[in-house]
Amino acid sequence: MxxxxxxxxxxxxxxxxxxxxxxxxxxxxxxxxxxxxxxxxxxxxxxxxxxxxxxxxxxxxxxxxxxxxxxxxxxxxxxxxxxxxxxxxxxxxxxxxxxxxxxxxxxxxxxxxxxxxxxxxxxxxxxxxxxxxxxxxxxxxxxxxxxxxGCYPTSAILGLAPLVEHNMVEPNIIVDSKSGTTGAGVKAKAATHFPNVNDNFKAYSVKTHRHTIEIEGTLNKKGEEDLTIQFTPHLLPVDRGIVSTIYAKPKEGVDTGRINEVFRDYYKDEPFIRLTDQPPAIKEVRGTNFCDIYCTYDERTNNFITISAIDNLVxxxxxxxxxxxxxxxxxxxxxxxxxxxxxx
Amino acid sequence: MxxxxxxxxxxxxxxxxxxxxxxxxxxxxxxxxxxxxxxxxxxxxxxxxxxxxxxxxxxxxxxxxxxxxxxxxxxxxxxxxxxxxxxxxxxxxxxxxxxxxxxxxxxxxxxxxxxxxxxxxxxxxxxxxxxxxxxxxxxxxxxxxxxxxGCYPTSAILGLAPLVEHNMVEPNIIVDSKSGTTGAGVKAKAATHFPNVNDNFKAYSVKTHRHTIEIEGTLNKKGEEDLTIQFTPHLLPVDRGIVSTIYAKPKEGVDTGRINEVFRDYYKDEPFIRLTDQPPAIKEVRGTNFCDIYCTYDERTNNFITISAIDNLVxxxxxxxxxxxxxxxxxxxxxxxxxxxxxx
Amino acid sequence: MxxxxxxxxxxxxxxxxxxxxxxxxxxxxxxxxxxxxxxxxxxxxxxxxxxxxxxxxxxxxxxxxxxxxxxxxxxxxxxxxxxxxxxxxxxxxxxxxxxxxxxxxxxxxxxxxxxxxxxxxxxxxxxxxxxxxxxxxxxxxxxxxxxxxGCYPTSAILGLAPLVEHNMVEPNIIVDSKSGTTGAGVKAKAATHFPNVNDNFKAYSVKTHRHTIEIEGTLNKKGEEDLTIQFTPHLLPVDRGIVSTIYAKPKEGVDTGRINEVFRDYYKDEPFIRLTDQPPAIKEVRGTNFCDIYCTYDERTNNFITISAIDNLVxxxxxxxxxxxxxxxxxxxxxxxxxxxxxx
Amino acid sequence: MxxxxxxxxxxxxxxxxxxxxxxxxxxxxxxxxxxxxxxxxxxxxxxxxxxxxxxxxxxxxxxxxxxxxxxxxxxxxxxxxxxxxxxxxxxxxxxxxxxxxxxxxxxxxxxxxxxxxxxxxxxxxxxxxxxxxxxxxxxxxxxxxxxxxGCYPTSAILGLAPLVEHNMVEPNIIVDSKSGTTGAGVKAKAATHFPNVNDNFKAYSVKTHRHTIEIEGTLNKKGEEDLTIQFTPHLLPVDRGIVSTIYAKPKEGVDTGRINEVFRDYYKDEPFIRLTDQPPAIKEVRGTNFCDIYCTYDERTNNFITISAIDNLVxxxxxxxxxxxxxxxxxxxxxxxxxxxxxx
Structure with missing residues (x-):
């Protein structure tokens, strides 16, 4: 053919x-x-x-x-x-x-x-x-x-979807993301001038990044109640890759011990999702279409934490x-x- | 003399x-x-x-x-x-x-x-x-x-102290920190082997890092009610520097618009604290004893966000x-x- | 089958x-x-x-x-x-x-x-x-x-073979090579501890690196007269890749203007050799089996210069x-x- | 006063x-x-x-x-x-x-x-x-x-001056230099766009860099015979620093064993020259006005090799x-x- x-x-x-x-x-x-x-x-x-x-x-x-x-x-x-x-x-x-x-x-x-x-x-x-x-x-x-x-939304949404779709989390969620510089495009500009990025690190577009609404809007199609996402992007001195560290409060009565099972079940048979038992690293997905996700519950603080890693260009x-x-x-x-x- | x-x-x-x-x-x-x-x-x-x-x-x-x-x-x-x-x-x-x-x-x-x-x-x-x-x-x-x-506690505590001491925040706080590799010490180990760090990024010691209790214990000396800190460290591919991105909820009734004033007042006359109107970058403090701090309130999400940057070795x-x-x-x-x- | x-x-x-x-x-x-x-x-x-x-x-x-x-x-x-x-x-x-x-x-x-x-x-x-x-x-x-x-020898030999096999160069040759850290192996050691490599650069094993004899011995199988290679390796703050900058004097009477033609002819039909009209960069071959080679003659100094780039792991x-x-x-x-x- | x-x-x-x-x-x-x-x-x-x-x-x-x-x-x-x-x-x-x-x-x-x-x-x-x-x-x-x-000339001239002033070397000299990106200036351009430099390396301005004539002209004021410098700059994925690896042939009859003594004598009492017994690294001079110089003679190849390191901005x-x-x-x-x- x-x-x-x-x-x-x-x-x-x-x-x-x-x-x-x-x-x-x-x-x-x-x-x-x-x-x-x-x-x-x-x-x-x-x-x-x-x-x-x-x-x-x-x-x-x-x-x-x-x-x-x-x-x-x-x-x-x-x-x-x-x-x-x-x-x-x-x-x-x-x-x-x-x-x-x-x-x-x-x-x-x-x-x-x-x-x-x-x-x-x-x-x-x-x-x-x-x-x-x-x-x-x-x-x-x-x-x-x-x-x-979008690159940030992909990492955030995949890290949150199981919890949202199962109505397990309170609607106020923190997404603290860190991205490589290719996310800023191919065009040379001060923000991506080598001496401004190398051996350096900072947040940008605090409170105002456009991907905020993309994350919210997409997750709201899946959840029972509207979410508010506090999304903070940071610029890493690397070429590729995004890590999103996500914090959410369990709803009352949720069986927090089931978080791993919920993720495993939600993503079973997905060829590009890998659930990990350690926080995932950018280089473990670099050049591939994988999204590696780590999820856990902290009893001491009563927070869910999920961490996802993708190659932003893939x-x-x-x-x-x-x-x-x-x-x-x-x-x-x-x-x-x-x-x-x-x-x- | x-x-x-x-x-x-x-x-x-x-x-x-x-x-x-x-x-x-x-x-x-x-x-x-x-x-x-x-x-x-x-x-x-x-x-x-x-x-x-x-x-x-x-x-x-x-x-x-x-x-x-x-x-x-x-x-x-x-x-x-x-x-x-x-x-x-x-x-x-x-x-x-x-x-x-x-x-x-x-x-x-x-x-x-x-x-x-x-x-x-x-x-x-x-x-x-x-x-x-x-x-x-x-x-x-x-x-x-x-x-x-400790290095992480310094960055977290300085970024939170004015809010805690003025009893402005709810006791559940997120501290998402990113550190250069010198924080891991001078001794060569797999975690700091160049190819494992360069062009890479990941979280570590999620839920369990010792600095958690140092941050909590110290802030509790200053605040009216005991805090719970969700502290997540990450390893940056840089030599020096820590950025801590901190999320806290205002207590009800707090005048959120006063956040900048509160920080300015708290740190007035401090020779090593610089309040910034943009998120601070590691290289702006590198080699110095400065702690640069950015603080803001997001009306849309009802969160305080403060971001601090220090040189972890200084x-x-x-x-x-x-x-x-x-x-x-x-x-x-x-x-x-x-x-x-x-x-x- | x-x-x-x-x-x-x-x-x-x-x-x-x-x-x-x-x-x-x-x-x-x-x-x-x-x-x-x-x-x-x-x-x-x-x-x-x-x-x-x-x-x-x-x-x-x-x-x-x-x-x-x-x-x-x-x-x-x-x-x-x-x-x-x-x-x-x-x-x-x-x-x-x-x-x-x-x-x-x-x-x-x-x-x-x-x-x-x-x-x-x-x-x-x-x-x-x-x-x-x-x-x-x-x-x-x-x-x-x-x-x-070996990795260095591959880059040096491919950058020199056409000149040596055509008996075009004097036997004293300089190979100044720069390699990423993966060449030093997977095991953590002081030399590859991140803070020792990042934002840093230096030569090592001057005069004594084992690859010297591999380069000489191999080229001597191809040339008419025995060569002496001054090989100096340097450690780059990158993961992968070698660039070798090679300096050789033309023998008397050699038609120096034919250098590009000689390389083109020698490597025609080779699927992994790419001759370039600009000095090649590591990232142009990274992850591949290519050896990119640039060659030129400097009339002012009477030197041939060839520069080769490979991924040391591929x-x-x-x-x-x-x-x-x-x-x-x-x-x-x-x-x-x-x-x-x-x-x- | x-x-x-x-x-x-x-x-x-x-x-x-x-x-x-x-x-x-x-x-x-x-x-x-x-x-x-x-x-x-x-x-x-x-x-x-x-x-x-x-x-x-x-x-x-x-x-x-x-x-x-x-x-x-x-x-x-x-x-x-x-x-x-x-x-x-x-x-x-x-x-x-x-x-x-x-x-x-x-x-x-x-x-x-x-x-x-x-x-x-x-x-x-x-x-x-x-x-x-x-x-x-x-x-x-x-x-x-x-x-x-100029930055490159400083590193090359200091690495060669003792040999030239003592008329110890043949006039054809190789200067293979590697520089951090700040040498290219503060202005963002494609050549210094982070993804083009990070984890990368290449030569540039082969045969044509302006610093060639500055090195030659300055050394010629000190030597007995006019030199020809083959100067090849390369761009390192670092912020600051230059390492120049320099190759020169001894003149006939020169006492090659005296090279260390010649350098020691030439630079005695100089507060910013440090002679080293290992190839110097950029970070050993970073932020300072030092020029660290390593010199040696290779009997096997009959070459002098000197390697100098400076901070290009200092x-x-x-x-x-x-x-x-x-x-x-x-x-x-x-x-x-x-x-x-x-x-x-």
């Missing part, structure tokens, strides 16, 4: 290069086009030299993809740009997997409140499935538009996008997602 | 070398002896080659210090070893500043519960002052024994020890503590 | 875990046994937790492999230990690929001079092929014993070992060696 | 902030003005927040300094901008210490060839002393203009500038230059 033809819209960023890294060896697809408006005409390996000898295809413009008879399209575009593409291509036959934040929230109003930008295509919000397969597998299948989750972006594609086409959900971490 | 004679007991670790770094240029003291049982006879610069040409004095044994007429002694010894020294030297005329955990807790029983070790000198616990000058300045003055605080160890010495001798509290961070 | 059965002797080090990472997805083989004398009975994922859920097989003792009917064996053992295994198993039907230094030099005498150890199996030295396929492809095929090259160890296995079994030389670097 | 008034021209870069770090505690001077055209009106601590509470003085424009009766001026300006300042202020009473490359070379023609820029003030080149005190102490004293050396920039100021005013050459490295 011939391979499905994939289009990757947006070549210059980290999600673009990760999509190519993963899809290049995917057994069911071929990369038919990679677009870049700023670099069109250049080869992909001109933009990402580590692909030299591997991916020499020429970058094209978005308007060149129409003739290609694509089967599926990934959007590796900035927030605010993706929605234009989706609006213009909503009637095309191919499904779209959007890695931006444009279709993840529950309404145009919420989007506008947290992204300070008008939404040009509210219908897309209604049509989209939120692409965490472990929570929304059935909703994703058959969709034309998948809103691929399970937090390109890998989960490919997992969603596998789901859309009813392929083995692990196809193309080689699972051995690079460590060290 | 002649300089006071300092003895440093324990030369091989990081606190030992930091004490020498700081005391070498202190205007009021001279280093009269540095001891090491394992390296006695070697020069200090044999153990720490970066001191070559600067500190070539020979290391001696503890038993050689008796003849030296010391004026003050710093103990840079492991937990469990310090208490032997203090027991044996309690009647000496010089004050002792102990950088270990042996005299920080409120009773031998508490010590034994958290350190799994019998305490050989409970009287020292009664006699000691807990050496955070910002909180216990008057208690420290005139003491013969100062229990120099304000978290050797620098605070020197600050305590300055206090004991009634010198300018900043003497010897050059205050410009090395950045980058 | 059934898969070939592989035995990996030595599980606890980095070369062991890299072999498993690569072989797990190799289309022609299955891992039949992984041995460890110190950890036998434990699961492989107990030793390397990032393999949890992926490789749970139990480690066995060397003496347990006899019954397994293995088709090929990789030795991931320390120098001095490998030769015992080879001596004891030389008559077995399977070929052995030895990743240690025990069979790389040209005589037992040379070995003893540089390794300060008697060689227990000199016959192995005669029987072994030196496993750089790009230089010794025909010699390797059909061999029962392959001496897999092309410098486990990857090249698998490439050698592919050659032994006449499989596609790239089989199992997924070629996209992880970057960043 | 009143303190001398210092002006620092250029506040935003790393050399500016290092000058302030050092001069703030210098016993003989006070900082009278710090200028920045782009940030004038802001406080110094707005630009470098780690100075908050320490240096709150307002930045002024260059044209505001005329009224201040300055005693000495440091130029922390980019190449090409310094010469305009020097031209305009050459008749002022104060001496100028220029940290740029504008007055380091031996003629306007050489400058124009390597910097691709016309020189606006060739007379300054004639008037300036090249500010390495260890080599040009007498020339510097009494000068109105000091060309403070001995390679601001520290050496202060050392030059001390010399100009006939103060203790170590004044203000606290000498204990921060390690780790």
């Amino acid at each position: 011939s391979k499905k033809k994939v289009g990757i819209i947006g070549a210059t960023g980290y999600t673009g290069s990760e999509l190519v890294r993963i899809l290049l060896h995917h057994p069911e697809v071929e990369i038919a086009a990679i677009t870049s408006e700023s670099r069109k005409g250049d080869r992909f390996s001109d933009v990402h030299p580590f692909f030299r000898g591997l991916v020499e295809m020429q970058l094209v413009s978005i308007k060149d993809i129409e003739s290609l008879d694509l089967d599926v399209v990934f959007l590796a575009l900035p927030h605010g740009v993706s929605m234009d593409f989706v609006k213009d291509h909503a009637e095309k036959p191919y499904p779209i997997i959007d890695l931006s934040g444009d279709f993840r929230l529950d309404s145009a109003g919420t989007y506008e409140a947290w992204y300070n930008k008008d939404h040009v295509y509210p219908k897309g919000i209604e049509d989209a499935a939120y692409g965490i397969p472990e929570l929304f597998r059935e909703e994703i299948k058959g969709k034309k538009l998948v809103a691929n989750p 399970k937090g972006a390109a890998g989960q996008a490919v997992q969603n594609m596998n789901l859309l086409f009813d392929w083995d959900e692990t196809a193309g997602l080689g699972r051995v971490p690079m460590n060290p | 002649s300089k006071k004679k300092v003895g440093i007991i324990g030369a091989t670790g990081y606190t030992g070398s930091e004490l020498v770094r700081i005391l070498l240029h202190h205007p009021e003291v001279e280093i009269a002896a540095i001891t090491s049982e394992s390296r006695k006879g070697d020069r200090f610069s044999d153990v720490h080659p970066f001191f070559r040409g600067l500190v070539e004095m020979q290391l001696v044994s503890i038993k050689d210090i008796e003849s030296l007429d010391l004026d003050v002694v710093f103990l840079a010894l492991p937990h469990g070893v310090s208490m032997d020294f203090v027991k044996d030297h309690a009647e000496k005329p010089y004050p002792i500043i102990d950088l270990s955990g042996d005299f920080r807790l409120d009773s031998a029983g508490t010590y034994e519960a958290w350190y799994n070790k019998d305490h050989v000198y409970p009287k020292g616990i009664e006699d000691a002052a807990y050496g955070i000058p910002e909180l216990f300045r008057e208690e420290i003055k005139g003491k013969k024994l100062v229990a120099n605080p 304000k978290g160890a050797a620098g605070q020890a020197v600050q305590n010495m300055n206090l004991l001798f009634d010198w300018d509290e900043t003497a010897g503590l050059g205050r410009v961070p090395m950045n980058p | 059934s898969k070939k059965k592989v035995g990996i002797i030595g599980a606890t080090g980095y070369t062991g875990s890299e072999l498993v990472r690569i072989l797990l997805h190799h289309p022609e083989v299955e891992i039949a046994a992984i041995t460890s004398e110190s950890r036998k009975g434990d699961r492989f994922s107990d030793v390397h937790p990032f393999f949890r859920g992926l490789v749970e097989m139990q480690l066995v003792s060397i003496k347990d492999i006899e019954s397994l009917d293995l088709d090929v064996v990789f030795l991931a053992l320390p120098h001095g230990v490998s030769m015992d295994f080879v001596k004891d198993h030389a008559e077995k039907p399977y070929p052995i690929i030895d990743l240690s230094g025990d069979f790389r030099l040209d005589s037992a005498g040379t070995y003893e001079a540089w390794y300060n150890k008697d060689h227990v199996y000199p016959k192995g030295i005669e029987d072994a092929a030196y496993g750089i396929p790009e230089l010794f492809r025909e010699e390797i095929k059909g061999k029962k014993l392959v001496a897999n090259p 092309k410098g160890a486990a990857g090249q070992a698998v490439q050698n296995m592919n050659l032994l079994f006449d499989w596609d030389e790239t089989a199992g060696l997924g070629r996209v670097p992880m970057n960043p | 009143s303190k001398k008034k210092v002006g620092i021209i250029g506040a935003t870069g790393y050399t500016g902030s290092e000058l302030v770090r050092i001069l703030l505690h210098h016993p003989e001077v006070e900082i009278a003005a710090i200028t920045s055209e782009s940030r004038k009106g802001d406080r110094f601590s707005d630009v470098h927040p780690f100075f908050r509470g320490l240096v709150e003085m307002q930045l002024v424009s260059i044209k505001d300094i005329e009224s201040l009766d300055l005693d000495v001026v440091f130029l922390a300006l980019p190449h090409g901008v310094s010469m305009d300042f020097v031209k305009d202020h050459a008749e002022k009473p104060y001496p100028i210490i220029d940290l740029s490359g504008d007055f380091r070379l031996d003629s306007a023609g050489t400058y124009e060839a390597w910097y691709n820029k016309d020189h606006v003030y060739p007379k300054g080149i004639e008037d300036a002393a090249y500010g390495i005190p260890e080599l040009f102490r007498e020339e510097i004293k009494g000068k109105k203009l000091v060309a403070n050396p 001995k390679g920039a601001a520290g050496q500038a202060v050392q030059n100021m001390n010399l100009l005013f006939d103060w203790d050459e170590t004044a203000g230059l606290g000498r204990v490295p921060m390690n780790p």
